[in-house]
Amino acid sequence: MNKPNMSLDEIRENVSRIDQQLLTLLADRRKLSLEVAKSKIQTQKPVRDIEREQVLLEKLVADGSAHDLDPQYVTKIFHDIIEDSVLYQQAFLQRLANPDNEQPLARVSFLGGKGSYSNLAARNFFARKHTKLAEIQCPNFKEVIEVVENGNADYGVLPIENTSSGSINDVYDQLQHTRLSIVGEITQPIEHCLLTSVDTDVDKIEVLYSHPQPHQQCSEFLRSLGDIKQEYCSSTAEAMKLVAEMNSPTVAAIGNANSGEFYGLKPLKFGIANQQENHTRFIVVARKPIDVTALIPAKTTFIMSTGQTAGSLVECLLVLKNNGINMTKLESRPVLGNPWEEMFYVDVEGNLRTDVMKETLEELTKLTRYIKVLGSYPIENVAPCEIDV
Template sequence: MADDTLNSIRKTIDKLDQTIIDALGERQRIVRDVLADKLENSKEIRDPGREEEMMESIREKAAEAGMDPYFLEQLFREVISHSVRYQTHALVDHQNKKAHQTSIKVAYQGTDGAFSHQVAMRHFEQRYDDVICIGFTRFDQAAEAVEKGDTDVAMLPIENTTAGSINDTYDLLAEKDLYINGEEILKVIHCLMAPKKVELKNIRRVLSHPQAIAQCSRFLATLPRCHVESYFDTAMAARKVKNDGDLSQAAIGSAYAAELYDLEILERDLANQKENYTRFVVVGPEQVTCDPQLNCKTSLIFATADEKGELLKCLNLLGDHGINMTKLESRPRPHHPWQSLFYLDLEGNTEELRVSDALSRLKKQAQFVKVLGSYPVREGKW
């Protein structure tokens, strides 16, 4: 195929891609108009019957167009998921009198290009005209910024599918008067980056956050003559590698950080577990109210009396109310030697009678209970 013919085909594909983008943008504008009517008339966000009718129609049209019906169905389910996500956030903002708020300040641990910075922008950029992200060196500094009113919320990582729970965040939730207002899940793709394209055998030092180092331990083991050094944050490590200009030095971070600091990516997707996700929580100074129609989870902390069978009694109280628990984590209780705090996620919303009743009973049974909040479940794969 001649070069001029190939270039012509590529231009046609580019135009078609732009048409798809424009159509999705117009669809989103219509969703906003529909949402305004739903909020005014208290209509349901989701209509499962309507969604399945759409899927059936899409499968039929896919066959007519010579396309894979499964591919198009999955594509449109993601489009619907994105629409529901937008409407869910708008409903929560509406119910908590934030519908007219045009800007938000978000604290996070790290600097520009950090995964926390990336996920903060993803979570808020469609909801606000101006998202001001302020980076801090440590998690506790980000949390204190919320306490002092310097920022509206903080975006903190709480668990990772490879490295497990992030205990610093759990401890901050126990110690401070802060609550979970939302969650975000990011697929983490770690990259090795350097100032220029160099061979891996020439790398003598790798910098990154301890969590990233733990998640990429198998890859790092293939660099036997390389010193691995913990750094405050993945993006800070990338910035140092850029500023130093040392070709024997590299950082592990996101492709976003590599682009931001003009670094060359030497290797991609380094994590031990390829399906590597980090769950972040939006932490605010007070709880938010969520409509019962929304798919929510509730997070809480509790401690039991130091007596045999007390934990089981507390968990049975929730089970007796038909409540499904999705996570149970224990941590040492500060200032109480040999006692534990239990961190619990459950399906449901404190606005539901069964959940509120179960929590009332739990407060009578347990020694200590702090409800961290009810908030919409993060749905979708992106």
């Protein structure tokens, strides 16, 4: 027990000591999760065991109450620990399945400069792989793809959809023509705030800079500002750089607060997005497809063009239903040069290596005018299991 009437310095020393113990224990737990992954290779059991996770969380919540820890606090902490364990195991198994892709340094292209949301997504994705980055900044989505296609980058990171503003059509249109394969995904929280280079007030802002997507995602806040000029930039990073250079109390940028620090910007107002739960899903593309081990959940993305007859799309969707394939995304985009013809982008939960997925694609090939698999890759969005707390 702690002795009574400790000084502030003594209290802080005890807190630091406990923090170090926690770090040691978390590292030990990670090592054990790796041993779990190795054992599952022998038994061919999937990485996630939802039933066991639920039992574990329920016991931890009950045990936590004996230490005066409220259920929400315990659940939040262990959801994060379980997510880390799952992703750590998946990354290990994927390295074994794709030994040729193992590299300590990856050249990665993305939209914008340092601190753009695409840059943050790239850093987070490859941090999970314990891979260092050589960052390649690009002014548009087309160039993000082209530098990978011509071999000047190993991977490209592209935003594909946002929970507030929806699909990012420019990226979907680029995917129609690329030779690249989707090899990964990551969902990045988007935390928009108003950034300025000097101390000022919101009602003094006359011009606001950002990429078109943040303008759209913060439309309700922008309307509240009245007659303000909105300037579009190629990325949030470019917007932040411009505002920093102007050094004016009448201009601001929309971007991430931590990224704003790279440019010496200060947050003037937080939480300006229409939806507080604002997330963007990013895909990672490369020149070669990857194999996804059967021990982890996979997603497959393909594009298809159906016949111009009534019910042709319905027939394709019935193939997915009849084969028990869960579709998570369906997006249509016009085929350039072919008026009134649509290209459909489809995300399904399924591994390209499985017989059911192969049979599904064979059936779809017979029903479509054109079909192309864009990639089969690990699902890295670890949804927390639900328990009553």
